[in-house]
Amino acid sequence: MKPFQLPRELTISGLRRMYASKEATPRQVIAEILKRADRDKEMNIWITPPAIEHIEPYLAKLDSLDPASSPLWGIPFAIKDNIDLAGIPTTAGCAEYAYTPDDSAEVVARLTAAGAIPLGKTNLDQFATGLVGTRSPYGETRNSLREDLISGGSSSGSAVAVACGQAAFALGTDTAGSGRVPAALNRLVGFKPSLGAWPTKGLVPACASLDCITVFTHSLADALSVDSIARGVDVTDPWSRRVPHPKARQPALIYLPRGPLEFFGPYAEDYRQAWEASVMALEKLKIPVDYIDTDLFAEAAEILYGGPLVAERWASLGGFVEEYPDAIFPVTAQVLRTGAATRYTAASVFQAMHKLQRLKLAAGGLLKDAVLVMPTCGGTWTRDQVRENPVSTNSDMGRYTNHCNLLDLSAVAVPSCDAAAGLPFGITLFGLSGEEGMICEAAEWFVETAAGHAAVDHSAAPEAAAAMEEAATLVAVCGLHMRGFPLEKQMRACGARFVRETASAAKYKLVKLPTAPAKPGMIKVNDGGSAVLLEVWEMPLAAFGSFAASIPAPLGIGKVELEDGTEVPGFVCEGYALSGAEDITASGGWRNHMMK
Structure with a gap:
């Protein structure tokens, strides 16, 4: 249960x-x-x-x-x-x-x-x-x-x-x-x-x-x-x-x-x-x-x-x-x-x-x-x-x-x-x-x-x-795809619906990537990690494949561990991106960082 x-x-x-x-x-x-x-x-x-x-x-x-x-x-x-x-x-x-x-x-x-x-x-x-x-x-x-x-x-x-x-x-x-x-x-x-x-x-x-x-x-x-x-x-x-x-x-x-x-x-x-x-x-x-x-x-x-x-x-x-x-x-x-x-x-x-x-x-x-x-x-x-x-x-x-x-x-x-x-x-x-x-x-x-x-x-x-629930997957997002940010419209266009706010397990670093526009990357680490505030959305499986394929490197979709220990598909970042990126882990999340 x-x-x-x-x-x-x-x-x-x-x-x-x-x-x-x-x-x-x-x-x-x-x-x-x-x-x-x-x-x-x-x-x-x-x-x-x-x-x-x-x-x-x-x-x-x-x-x-x-x-x-x-x-x-x-x-x-x-x-x-x-x-x-x-x-x-x-x-x-x-x-x-x-x-x-x-x-x-x-x-x-x-x-x-x-x-x-x-x-x-x-x-x-x-x-x-x-x-x-x-x-x-x-x-x-x-x-x-x-x-x-x-x-x-x-x-x-x-x-x-x-x-x-x-x-x-x-x-x-x-x-x-x-x-x-x-x-x-x-x-x-x-x-x-x-x-x-x-x-x-x-x-x-x-x-x-x-x-x-x-x-x-x-x-x-x-x-x-x-x-x-x-x-x-x-x-x-x-x-x-x-x-x-x-x-x-x-x-x-x-x-x-x-x-x-x-x-x-x-x-x-x-x-x-x-x-x-x-x-x-x-x-x-x-x-x-x-x-x-x-x-x-x-x-x-x-x-x-x-x-x-x-x-x-x-x-x-x-x-x-x-x-x-x-x-x-x-x-x-x-x-x-x-x-x-x-x-x-x-x-x-x-x-x-x-x-x-x-x-x-x-x-x-x-x-x-x-x-x-x-x-x-x-x-x-x-x-x-x-x-x-x-x-x-x-x-x-x-x-x-x-x-x-x-x-x-x-x-x-x-x-x-x-x-x-x-x-x-x-x-x-x-x-x-x-x-x-x-x-x-x-x-x-x-x-x-x-x-x-x-x-x-x-x-x-x-x-x-x-039947609708069976044909969908949860997706954890941590940056520009969250509500109120520019790429929320991509989530909506895929038929996704917001489910809840939550946090990751305390195992991640959050960095600000040197891209235009700036975006965050969440990297899982062996030690020194923290919890990152996330949003969990539900997306139809029919749209999930093309959505995942459109995500540019160093970002991608992997398994994100949530604070309750469960894992869901979500945005992750490759480790090499740590080099040259600003560590913003202390902010607790992208929304907090942007509202400073």
């Missing part, structure tokens, strides 16, 4: 297969998640971290549930700490505000009834006011890929929990982009349903008329699995609406912004190039593409924080801010207090509402049977840069997101090509309310096109899945 090993990326579909094949039990999965949460505690992902004491009742409940009729049986998920989980404090990122609810939020109750296991409560920009992930007295949530960069917010902890393999999915919220920006910055899917499609009962309001509960996942299929449980009217929720379940359909048209877009931050040019590459992929979808002025969307976005509607946040939280001024994160207090400005009168609120209604009408006519695609973010920032200039950097992050809920649109953010190594880039597809099926259909096509191969249908019959 092979030892239990939990993949680094947790998915609903993957855990279902592991449970069905008896490769794992929910208790084994939770035990590993507890280890990961402890390992990553300095990343400030959690406010109430996973603990067996509060997870145990949900594990015990699984014994009384039929996995066949419980769609989320044993699936672990994280909850943003402005959404109620019964018996666990809700802080909204402010200890003085905390309360312990008797009941879970309606969405959480639906998910746990379907067998999902709530792990804990995640960090956030205080009172869900921010798009950066740095505005929390519980610490700045670190980006899952590069700790110097922001994680995005306000649903920072939820996104990073999924990206770091501590949850199969996570609930966030979205008023101005908080369910989409962290998805883009952590290479995830961020699904924002239509306003009211998921009940918001049990959510601490930011702007109650615009708030949505959202989900972060690694795939569109997983996001829609959660949606199938969470969606549905709640007659006790004044903001709940009856919005039909998504039905896949092809859009008649894709709209893209006309003219050059604005990009910002230290990687502005990288983001620009990634957007241009994404546009090329969109043009391959065989759906007509048209270019439009997006002024109406920018005009709507300006209403959220540049007009009187910001007073809705003050209406929800102003009393608490006045009573506990020292409890509020400084920049959060600054933003919230703008809602109390005397220039905002009752008349100005109605003037803004009337303007917004005209913009909704225009957007409704434009997007009938069509989707709008924009970059999810026009750039990113280091955490140091956000501390130095907290307001304008945050505002930039919402440049292509703020209009969405104001115009009553649905949206899904998906990864595209990386802008650079360890620097994800993503796009968002927008549709009218109730058009989640259309935007997700177009998004799925885009993801498949951008990846260079069709996604595997894991819902296929077990016999078919087994």
Whole structure:
């Protein structure tokens, strides 16, 4: 019996297969998640971290549930700490505000009834006011890929929990982009349903008329699995609406912004190039593409924080801010207090509402049977840069997101090509309310096109899945073929799929070869070796031969010994390459070396 090993990326579909094949039990999965949460505690992902004491009742409940009729049986998920989980404090990122609810939020109750296991409560920009992930007295949530960069917010902890393999999915919220920006910055899917499609009962309001509960996942299929449980009217929720379940359909048209877009931050040019590459992929979808002025969307976005509607946040939280001024994160207090400005009168609120209604009408006519695609973010920032200039950097992050809920649109953010190594880039597809099926259909096509191969249908019959597995081989890669590096596209073109991150046995030296471009070589040695960080991929055998034949000397394919003692085919380097090459073994791996 092979030892239990939990993949680094947790998915609903993957855990279902592991449970069905008896490769794992929910208790084994939770035990590993507890280890990961402890390992990553300095990343400030959690406010109430996973603990067996509060997870145990949900594990015990699984014994009384039929996995066949419980769609989320044993699936672990994280909850943003402005959404109620019964018996666990809700802080909204402010200890003085905390309360312990008797009941879970309606969405959480639906998910746990379907067998999902709530792990804990995640960090956030205080009172869900921010798009950066740095505005929390519980610490700045670190980006899952590069700790110097922001994680995005306000649903920072939820996104990073999924990206770091501590949850199969996570609930966030979205008023101005908080369910989409962290998805883009952590290479995830961020699904924002239509306003009211998921009940918001049990959510601490930011702007109650615009708030949505959202989900972060690694795939569109997983996001829609959660949606199938969470969606549905709640007659006790004044903001709940009856919005039909998504039905896949092809859009008649894709709209893209006309003219050059604005990009910002230290990687502005990288983001620009990634957007241009994404546009090329969109043009391959065989759906007509048209270019439009997006002024109406920018005009709507300006209403959220540049007009009187910001007073809705003050209406929800102003009393608490006045009573506990020292409890509020400084920049959060600054933003919230703008809602109390005397220039905002009752008349100005109605003037803004009337303007917004005209913009909704225009957007409704434009997007009938069509989707709008924009970059999810026009750039990113280091955490140091956000501390130095907290307001304008945050505002930039919402440049292509703020209009969405104001115009009553649905949206899904998906990864595209990386802008650079360890620097994800993503796009968002927008549709009218109730058009989640259309935007997700177009998004799925885009993801498949951008990846260079069709996604595997894991819902296929077990016999078919087994046949696919038999016709494939694992491949260990240590350099330019890893995710986010230039030759990842060769892996994708061969139909390979990423499996997990791991390390070699401590028997290798890693050198930087004097080639153009520079690449690493991993050489097995008798003594003085170290472990090297690797990625393990799965490649169809039909493509493996030609792939191996294309590798230039001194590299080649041999057997690579992993840290668990198993051997898999992978990249190795001939010993003569040690002469004249730079020894970079101490870095621990090529990604670490390149990020110095």
